[in-house]
Amino acid sequence: MKTRRHPIVLDLPAGEGERSNKTKSLQQVQRLHPHLNPLPPGRGKGPNPVGIHYAVILLTFLLQFSAFAQTLNLPPRPADAPTGTAFAQSLIPLAGPSSSNNRNISAREAAICGQILQGNIPSWMRQLTLITTNGIVNGTNHTVSYYVTRDYLAIGSDTDYFLTPMTPLLGQYLANKLNCTMPTSKMVNHIWTAAPCKLAPSPIPWGPEMVTVPVFIDHNNTVRGQRFAVTNTHPLGTLVGGDKKDVIISGRIYTAFANASITKPVVIYGWHQLNGTPIQGVYNGHEETYADYSHGVRLVQMGIIFNGQPNTVTNILTNPNLAGVISNDPYYTSNTIPTPRYPTFNSTAPIITTPPAAQTVTPDSTVTFRAFAIGDGQLTYQWRWNGTNILNATNTTLTLINVQTNQAGNYSVAVSSSLGSANATAVLSVVPATPVQFETITKTTNGVELTLSGASGESYVVQASTNLISWKPISVLAITNGPLPFVDLEAIHLASRYYKAGHGSTSWLNNFESAAIGSGNTFLNPISSGSTISFLNTNAPTYAYVTNNLPSGNTSSKALAVGWTFTGVTNAWLRLTTFNAPQLPNPTIAFNQALLFDIYTSNSLHVAVGVRETGTSAEIGANGGDTGSIEWIGTTTTTPPRGRLVPAGEWTTLQFFIPHESVRAFTGDGILSSATGKGVLEHLAFTPVSGTTEHRVLLDNFRVIDLVP
Structure with missing residues (x-):
């Protein structure tokens, strides 16, 4: 007998609940397996006794109850579902x-x-x-x-x-x-x-x-x-x-x-x-x-x-x-509760609760329209383009591959049942891609100044080379309103320098906008790390919580506030770890990406990044685990790790180009490696410039960007 992998629900008519358990059990067997004809009471012998059937069916139900019935019967969460x-x-x-x-x-x-x-x-x-x-x-x-x-x-x-x-x-x-x-x-x-x-x-x-x-x-x-x-x-x-x-x-x-x-x-x-x-x-x-x-x-x-x-x-x-x-x-x-339920809505015609959204794309893109409706009866979907039914487009989603300008127009969905219908329309615009290009390039006494233009709202990775063979990313530029200037300070010392730029796909790890004020998020309290607690004054305030009290210069409404005080001992540093944090712990990153985040500090600091080599296969940003060696990137020292210098009193965007950064061992071997090419952002390493003053830091907009070839 196969075990059904869905809960068995017994909805007996009113009144049956007063009958004996034995009678009720036999009726349940008949309802669940009508091909079984239980013998009258007292006849349980013979080649097919009722007791055996009932025992097997009851065992089946119990197995289902313990193994399968504890899950809500809902589809997987859509990838583009709102938070x-x-x-x-x-x-x-x-x-x-x-x-x-x-x-x-x-x-x-x-x-x-x-x-x-x-x-x-x-x-x-x-x-x-x-x-x-x-x-x-x-x-x-x-x-x-x-x-x-x-x-x-x-x-x-x-x-x-x-x-x-x-x-x-x-x-x-x-x-x-x-x-x-x-x-x-x-x-x-x-x-x-x-x-x-x-x-x-x-x-x-x-x-x-x-x-x-x-x-x-x-x-x-x-x-x-x-x-x-x-x-x-x-x-x-x-x-x-x-x-x-x-x-x-x-x-x-x-x-x-x-x-x-x-x-x-x-x-x-x-x-x-x-x-x-x-x-x-x-x-x-x-x-x-x-x-x-x-x-x-x-x-x-x-x-x-x-x-x-x-x-x-x-x-x-x-x-x-x-x-x-x-x-x-x-x-x-x-x-007793004779009617143990509320009255429900009258039978309803379809209501489209998730209409398709308008989209603007460039040629050769893949477009997916999504719709969802509620209502009673059997719901059917039909997608249309400019009012004409699209053949075999009868699902809740419509996907168009390699779209061209002649496929622009009105895409609508009609949802129908025996009780009525509902319609919703979205406009698809297909526009030529905005080319990414260097508008100007000028050599100055400080280096080489370039101006990059591209599509508004997109990020571009700028790479440089001295021989057109070996390329190194030097900056990520986010285009907002018009061309963006950039100065290459390293070029002042070079005889020749070549540049190229390409679109970089961005994945967000955390911008704290959805987090509750006062809650812990991604990073633990500074005193949580046994590696560096001896460097901290534990009598002074330490904290890590989401705040909306931000200095000017950042467009976000929330950030993570972190505070601690060093004791003043030699080689002090702080390991601010994501290790199993209460929300968004151990965020997965890929080793072929750039890690970016914004930071504001009350006192100048050196900042490096600790990466744990978990070998995870999790999606970017998801919990990638807490086992594996840890390597530092973005520092050439280890006692303590001194990374990027962040000046006090202003917002700074730090960029770590992971495959091109210097690597030093923390608990690992000084070589960044993983079977899957992924690991987790395990910690930030903060090293003071000087003094025992209280440090107050704000962190925001953690994201990774794929580095173009």
């Missing part, structure tokens, strides 16, 4: 707390729904956590096991995510789509008790703004800051409690209304303090279209194991002999 920060900002125009703005609330919730169903959630949220508990009902002890999401539903990447409040209508719609439910108040208590990571609630003063997206964003940043502060002991993906109130399943969805005029409410509960006391009791005084910053939706998988047998949350909650194990609702008989 939590970007998505949250996109919701601001759609905010609307009042009933007169229901259209806006609907648009906001449609956008949320579309992102989740596309798979734009953190990878650690896909994996569910097992909760096992027991309860006594009518003198009988029962055991139940169920899976829950590790935090409240969030949109975005693993480290840049938005814990998004939503109405119970959307929560129920998503639960139905994913074979889940929401928890009861008793299950909320179970989950909080089981959570290794308990966060203290962070309420804000009551006011009308608490239902607006800007407040959602502020609270999300606060909670993420709390969460990132404990990732060393509780990595992302640990079960979390205390950060939100739960939208719950309760009999009070349909009775015992707190407000007689509100008969279609949302029911909320929880937000446990660290002592286990919930801030919010069970409350149903808000409309079902209400959601404020404190609300969260945590999903519970519908299929559960009850007393060792497969069952569903719905069946247990509607059975007066069993409901008390997972419900303490006093509103109906024996803690």
Whole structure:
């Protein structure tokens, strides 16, 4: 017998939950495998006894429950999906707390729904956590096991995510789509008790703004800051409690209304303090279209194991002999919840939540349009060019290879179902590439001054040679508004010098814009490195956190603030490490790239880079691991490593051309090597110019650029 690799969900009709476990088990077997015809009770012998069939099927279900059923059934996160920060900002125009703005609330919730169903959630949220508990009902002890999401539903990447409040209508719609439910108040208590990571609630003063997206964003940043502060002991993906109130399943969805005029409410509960006391009791005084910053939706998988047998949350909650194990609702008989679900939206025609985006490209480019729609029934997609159907273009994406100017125009997608259709259009512009060229070249007393022009917003790697054979990168220039001047200081000492420039593809490691103010990010506190802690005054402040208090000269709104004080001993230096940092640790870089970042320092410093030779195959910027030797680049000394000199009091962009830099051993052999050509940015090495003064440094815009041949 093959084991099905999808959760088995048993949705028995109302009333069946009151029958005996033995009868129910046989009916479950028939439903799951109708070709098996169980014998009447008492007949379990013969060549094909019912007991054997049931044992095999139950074992199959249990294997599925433990091995496969703990994952949300969502597609992979799209490569171009927005981060939590970007998505949250996109919701601001759609905010609307009042009933007169229901259209806006609907648009906001449609956008949320579309992102989740596309798979734009953190990878650690896909994996569910097992909760096992027991309860006594009518003198009988029962055991139940169920899976829950590790935090409240969030949109975005693993480290840049938005814990998004939503109405119970959307929560129920998503639960139905994913074979889940929401928890009861008793299950909320179970989950909080089981959570290794308990966060203290962070309420804000009551006011009308608490239902607006800007407040959602502020609270999300606060909670993420709390969460990132404990990732060393509780990595992302640990079960979390205390950060939100739960939208719950309760009999009070349909009775015992707190407000007689509100008969279609949302029911909320929880937000446990660290002592286990919930801030919010069970409350149903808000409309079902209400959601404020404190609300969260945590999903519970519908299929559960009850007393060792497969069952569903719905069946247990509607059975007066069993409901008390997972419900303490006093509103109906024996803690039952006769209708353990919220009403959902009426059947809806397609709504395009991710329309295709306009694009401007150069000839020979590859273009991909993406669209996504939600709605009931079977959705079909058809792409069109200037109103004409494109043959076989019936997926959520449309990819055009080697596009030419005659392929420019309007590209639209029509999404249809039996309930209606929706359309969206994007314009494709194909324009000739802006040539990169040196506009002027002049020899001066300081060197050679060149002026480079190219496409605005692009970065170009300038290389130099003395023989047209061996080329060395000397600078990366980012074109903004018109030609950019550059001075080659080395050329003043050379008899001849040749130059060339080419486009360099940029990959961002971190610009801190999506990070919560006050949170740790990429680099650990200076005292975290045992290699250099003896050089630091541990009685003076040391820190590494994201700030928005920046001196002029940098276009960013946030950067990483780092501070420490040297003791004044000889050969002092600081190893500022990324080793398993709370957010974006051990970022992967390739050894054929240039590493660039911006730095501002209160006192002049020498800066070198530590690269760990992990041999990772991870994508650029992803966690590349924490094992392997470390080499220094950009320094010719080792005790201490003195790299680039950074002057005090101004923003400086440091550029390290990795394959062309001098290499010195830290824990390695002084040769930068890796089987995959990749490693990780392990640390920055700061060496003081002089003195024991407190050092305050700002770091920003870490990126790598592919070096052109």
